[in-house]
Amino acid sequence: MSRLDSKVALITGAASGLGRAIAARFVAEGAQVVMTDLPSSAGASVAAHTGSVFLEQDVTSEQHWQGVMDQIRDRFGKLHVLVNNAGIVGSLYCSTPENISLDTWRAVQRVNVEGTLLGCRSVIPLMRTSGGGSIINMSSIAAVLPAPETAAYAASKAAVRNLTTSVAIYCAKDGSKIRCNSIHPGTCLTDMVRSAAEALAKTRCNTVSEVLEEMRSQIPIGEFIEPEDVADAAVFLASEESRRVTGVALFVDGGETCA
DSSP, rough: OOOTOOOOOESSSSHHHHHHHHHHHHHHTTOEEEEEEEEEEEEEHHHHHHOEEEEOOTTTTTHHHHHHHHHHHHTOOOOOOOEEEOOOOOOTTTTSTOOOHHHHHHHHIIIIIHHEEEHHHHHHHHHHTTEEEEEEEEEEGGGTTTOOSSSSHHHHHHHHHHHHHHHOOOOHHOOOEEEEEEEEEBOOOOOHHHHHHHHHHHHOOOOOOOOHHHHHHTTSSOBBBBBHHHHHHHHHHSSSTTTTOOOOEESSSSSHHHH
């Protein structure tokens, strides 16, 4: 038996990066996966490749969340796992504490914090009637480390961490059998990180290779985190192996936060 047999899972921001890796791994472990993202041909292509269902969704929209939940309820009648993965970094050209624009700050908080809140709020009723489940919120090592060049992103991921504990205790006390945990990836070579490296190279007058090497040198284990490493952590938190685990921050960072 696979680790996620008979489970229905919803993964946001799943057309690329960590979300795509998690979707593929969940399907391989036997889950029925609904993946969502903003409108693009990539989402449908990834869904077809992984054997998932793709729905277009803006995670900042209450109406979109309601629509996604209605479709999951109609198609499957149940939901066991939510991975709140959708997120943005914001502009690296105006995200220091001194010069960040209020528009950038608000945009990052809206997607990363409000989108995560809407996800948690939206799935709890269906998860409860499904007999319980697992909410997995994607945070970051930036939640606990200074990030002067991406202040809005770091603050949003710290908020996600705290929100996770609040949801965990709420659901633990109400008897819903819903667990809520956060994953905190370290420096992972996704398109988002490569784009960040390109932006930092321009602002520092370095090459992209130099920026990436600087990032890699800060990881004690000596290697970048791979999307599959994060997917492994998500499978554990989604499975019954973690049935007594809630409110936990799981760091997948090669020791970076410890150092």
